[in-house]
Amino acid sequence: MYDFFPPEIRCVLLTDAPVINELRIRADKPVSASYGGIYRFLEYCGKPIILNGGQIQDIVFKACEKSVYAYNDCIKQGYICSGGVRIGLCGEFVTENGVVKTMKNYNALCVRIPHEVKGCALSVADKIITAGAGQKRYIKSTLVISPPGVGKTTFLRDIARIISDKTRENVLIIDEKNEIYSDKFDLGLTTDVLSGCDKRFAFFSAIKTICPGVIIADELTCEEEADGALFAKLSGSAVICSVHAQNYSDAEKKDYLKKAFSNDCFELFVTLKRERDKVVVSEITESGV
Amino acid sequence: MIANLILAVCMLVAGSCLGIKFSEKYTEKFSFYKSLCDFNGDFMREVSFFKNNLKYLYCKQYSSVPFCKILSKKHSDGDIKDELPCFLNEMQKQDVLSYFDKIGKTDAPLQVSLCEGYSSQFEKELELSRAEMKKYGGLYKKTGFLIGLIAFVILV
Numbered sequence: 001m002y003d004f005f006p007p008e009i010r011c012v013l014l015t016d017a018p019v020i021n022e023l024r025i026r027a028d029k030p031v032s033a034s035y036g037g038i039y040r041f042l043e044y045c046g047k048p049i050i051l052n053g054g055q056i057q058d059i060v061f062k063a064c065e066k067s068v069y070a071y072n073d074c075i076k077q078g079y080i081c082s083g084g085v086r087i088g089l090c091g092e093f094v095t096e097n098g099v100v101k102t103m104k105n106y107n108a109l110c111v112r113i114p115h116e117v118k119g120c121a122l123s124v125a126d127k128i129i130t131a132g133a134g135q136k137r138y139i140k141s142t143l144v145i146s147p148p149g150v151g152k153t154t155f156l157r158d159i160a161r162i163i164s165d166k167t168r169e170n171v172l173i174i175d176e177k178n179e180i181y182s183d184k185f186d187l188g189l190t191t192d193v194l195s196g197c198d199k200r201f202a203f204f205s206a207i208k209t210i211c212p213g214v215i216i217a218d219e220l221t222c223e224e225e226a227d228g229a230l231f232a233k234l235s236g237s238a239v240i241c242s243v244h245a246q247n248y249s250d251a252e253k254k255d256y257l258k259k260a261f262s263n264d265c266f267e268l269f270v271t272l273k274r275e276r277d278k279v280v281v282s283e284i285t286e287s288g289v
Numbered sequence: 290m291i292a293n294l295i296l297a298v299c300m301l302v303a304g305s306c307l308g309i310k311f312s313e314k315y316t317e318k319f320s321f322y323k324s325l326c327d328f329n330g331d332f333m334r335e336v337s338f339f340k341n342n343l344k345y346l347y348c349k350q351y352s353s354v355p356f357c358k359i360l361s362k363k364h365s366d367g368d369i370k371d372e373l374p375c376f377l378n379e380m381q382k383q384d385v386l387s388y389f390d391k392i393g394k395t396d397a398p399l400q401v402s403l404c405e406g407y408s409s410q411f412e413k414e415l416e417l418s419r420a421e422m423k424k425y426g427g428l429y430k431k432t433g434f435l436i437g438l439i440a441f442v443i444l445v
Binding site: 061065101 | 335336340341342343344393394395396397400
């Protein structure tokens with residue numbers, strides 16, 4: 001999973017990966033890691049780990065599995081996702097006639113270390129999965145709200161597993177950045193994954209072809225994606241999405257979400273926060289309440 | 290008399306085997322370039338359509354054993370210099386090295402044009418090795434058999 005890192009970082013991850021959320025690698029500066037939100041410089045054999053620019057280019061090339069052609073669409077958007085590990089790239093964009101062609105001279109990386117925290121969504125599962133008509137359970141469309149780096153993806157992964165296990169409903173994960181799914185994570189027996197494609201397209205395609213009962217998607221970032229979620233909801237599927245915001249009232253102010261909010265795309269709003277190294281639910285708001 | 294006959298048969302078999310052994314170089318070279326052309330074609334297909342990474346291609350099996358050894362070395366991130374077969378001359382070795390050094394490093398359109406450039410070069414080498422295999426491969430086999438036959442006649 002971490003083959004693309006130099007040995008000294010791999011060595012640290014061998015023991016600390018379960019408690020590290022994020023790595024910050026900057027050229028010629030000490031590598032730091034977030035331990036439950038608190039950043040510390042990493043050390044190897046008593047010395048701080050410092051990588052140069054060449055080593056950073058090497059990490060990027062290896063994370064691309066030495067196949068830049070397969071990752072360039074992501075590189076153009078400033079990230080690579082390799083085996084569930086998302087690497088945010090900082091460097092120089094190469095443009096031609098105003099169009100981004102690729103990125104070069106990487107000088108910093110922000111590496112998200114994925115985790116599986118079974119049960120982290122259990123506290124709200126009963127609010128999301130409610131009694132429906134007859135034997136059938138009703139799944140409320142939910143918007144998960146939190147600032148970056150709190151654990152939305154981990155939460156979505158767990159809610160997918162819980163819904164699949166409890167209801168046997170067909171769950172579809174739209175994994176645009178290839179970071180929700182990894183063969184190491186348990187996503188439930190009735191969960192399908194649509195990966196690598198644009199969320200705007202994926203919502204429409206999924207409704208037409210896969211007939212999911214629940215669609216789970218990470219990070220709605222524009223009106224087209226929110227429209228896709230609304231389309232899925234109005235087509236009869238429950239949608240569980242996430243968005244970057246501090247809380248419900250901040251999310252409500254986002255222009256691109258207004259149409260989705262006014263059309264009751266979401267019935268439940270779950271705000272997450274981080275407490276030490278744990279993801280906790282700080283606020284649950286029901287639509288219209 | 291029987292000992293002579295046995296020895297004569299042995300000489301005939303040995304001559305033929307030597308002929309086959311010497312002709313193998315040409316067969317292997319042809320097989321190597323055939324595999325290289327197939328790999329290049331598969332790579333172009335991946336780059337322009339499926340976009341699977343190179344590691345996926347390095348795991349595929351091709352007819353040439355020396356070529357598969359190169360792929361296996363690339364898969365394990367090793368240096369392929371030592372795996373280059375001796376039937377390639379220095380220039381051919383350089384071409385193979387630079388090909389494997391360049392693939393995977395740029396975006397899809399550049400990779401496709403790179404592969405197209407190498408494709409014509411490798412096709413040319415394939416044709417040359419096919420002609421060599423027909424000419425010299427057959428010659429070595431026939432010569433080996435002939436030497437064995439001469440030894441057989443002399444001994445018998």
